[in-house]
Amino acid sequence: MKRNYLIVLLVLVTFFVISFITNLLAPIFPALIQSYSIGLTLAGFFPFAFFIAYGVMSIPAGLLVQSLGEKKVMLIAFSLALFGSVLFVSLPIFAVAMSALFLIGTAMALLQVAINSLLRASGGSKHFTVLSVAAQLMFGGAATLSPLVYSALVKADSQAQSQNWLLQLVPADMTWLSMYLLFALLCTVMLVVISVLPIKHNTQAENPQQGSIKQSLQLFKDPTVIKFFFAIVAYVALEQGVANSISVFLQTYHQLDPNTGGAQIVSQFWLSLTLGCLLGIVLLKLFDAKNVLLTFSVGAVVSLFTALFAHTELALWAFPAVGFFLSIMWSVIFSLALNSVAKGHGTVSGILCTGIVGGAFASPIIGAVSELTGSLQISLLLLLMPLGYIFSVGIWANPLVANHTLKSNPQTAKLAESN
Template sequence: MESFSQPVQVTGARPNGAGTTGPLIIVTILFFMWGLLTSLNDVLIPHLKAIYTLTYVQAMLVQFCFFGAYFVVSLPAGILIKRIGYQNGAVVGLMIAAAGCALFYPASTSGYGMFLLALFVLASGITILQVAANPYVTVLGAAATASSRLTLTQAFNSLGTTIAPALGGMLILSAGVLSVSDLARLPQAEQVIHQANQAASVQGPYLALAAALLVLALMFAAARMPKISHAESSDESPSSGSIFAHRHLVLGAVGIFMYVGGEVSIGSFLINFLGEGNIAGLAHAAAAHYVSYYWGGAMVGRFIGFGIMRKVSPGKALAFNASCSIALILTAIFSHGQVAMWAIIAVGLCNSIMFPVIFSMALNKLGRQTGKGSGLLCMAIVGGAVVPFAQGFLADHIGLQASFLVPAACYAYVLYFGLKYVRMYQERV
């Protein structure tokens, strides 16, 4: 998941970014790790759904707890980092995330509720980590090359989201969970043993992730990082009054809510969708590899979009991508087989530019209120908790394929915001 940082001041940085290669490598690994951890949820959802015979709404509590942490923890994270500093904040975030991963071990023997608690703790750590670590990307090196460093770290974040589903498919889904009918044929004692074995498949991968996060915490604590503090903007734009008076910011916050919700919702249902008999009939482990194509499309699209958007206005680019997303989702809903399968996967390519474009458009000319606006937009990431829940409700009542009307509606709002911004931009320049 991408994120943006507030304006900062830097002290203790070396001239021209000398000696910053090591710290930059550590920060880049952090971006990779939180991309990996976020995308692993797409593997956990069908796995836990099958183990505990959950409805779609119940299974979507995974994303509700995970992305709900962004809404709950973002403001406390900012207060914490203001007190203990950015470097210590990143270390605390890594340690909390490691604790969340470690909780998967007792969760595998305790039931679904413990898994949800573990996911909330994990996401809380990632939220603190994002607030603390993002500013370092811009200050670890010369100002002239800050954009290239941001591109590099975001590429590694996308790499994490791309490889996580395939990796999770091999480590977690490879054994295969029995269907409800097959499980019912087993004696009660064997059912309990089978469910326990399947739940235990998450122990090794998440304990390894916990260990990796602790190692990163030690590396970050030992690294010589520049001191960072908030800077007041010199922009002459309005600096007082309510941030809600800026209509484009409010519309942009709704846009972030809708976009993140739509993107996460598609990824959350993708394995189950590809397992449908009229779509691809894939086993969960095989379908997980195609989820990597969905997230990988966003990574490829970022580099394509970087070149195209040098000549195309952001509003038009956003509207075009949103239109393509809607067309692809409707194709997936009203067709079947390979056409439906590849149509829904191709939405990932369209997602590529949406988050940074909506974010930057919403913050346009906020001046000294940019920091507050950024905080509001980060809280809007809670869309990743709410929208999958709504799609799960529809999936339980009208069917999985038709339930993709929910993300289609989300992209319809993104289309509206893109077209609205084109007019706003023409009025402002």
């Protein structure tokens, strides 16, 4: 497939929409507990129902991309997300909420698999690393915006609420449901846009035999693919482990109110992760992606140690710094993985996206170790394990196509473009 910047733009917008709903769970978490009158343990099933869908559905999503193509899979995904959102708003009881969140999570898994392979095909393999960081920038921007939209929507004065038609369609004691109505509208718009855009089934162009299950299953045994799968598990566990622990850590060791000071640092963490993508795009145009990954991994280690053991002022600076150094990791790992295999990129994307399930288990493990040792500082040191594995990727990765830099050889660039 030739480079198609309109499709690249569509993929970037899709990343924004995925992040907007994925990162909504954190700000509405207290409201969920209050609305359903449940404890923290039971409330934990809300994000679990969402993220477990990645573990269950990402590999089947890869097979669907290979057989149906990216466009059809994206249409199926947004249809599922639309249905799940409407179901959530229509019957907001606990059991239905679990099913609705699983459907939405399934839709996000389908989209993640489809758009990553589509981004590589439409933007060119040699530009995939930079485009992936641009997608991460969109993802981070939506993660920052989603809580702000929620806050503005449900915390308006009573007169403004009475005039808001979204709030009029949800129960008065569940105003957070209005966000899922908004997401349903976004899904509807995306369905219309995707329907009218010409998106070619590029996987068939790579290999006519590639769409078969037998051919796809062979990739599941590829040692390179499996190693990158665990790299994705490590990254998501690291990201979620840090983000979900910030407020509790600052409250425990620095006596910061989690609803004010702690929440602000969490917001700065995501903002720093977003801003780091801007520097990442520049660095990836100047240096090999593996070297950038190694450098940012070291920066993350230093920042994490500082956040855990320094005094309050440094800790408040160090947690956002961790987010900054995490910024390019997902994009670089994913692009190195896809550029390390010659075919089956849709299936490989499915295997990699299955690794997102790592985010469902990071916080429970940290919490369990914290209770056993009596120290949250010690339990958070466990995050050095996934961080060390990510560092190792920069050593052993051997992509068939290197990221395009300003120093790239023209002949190498032509070879990369052909892949």
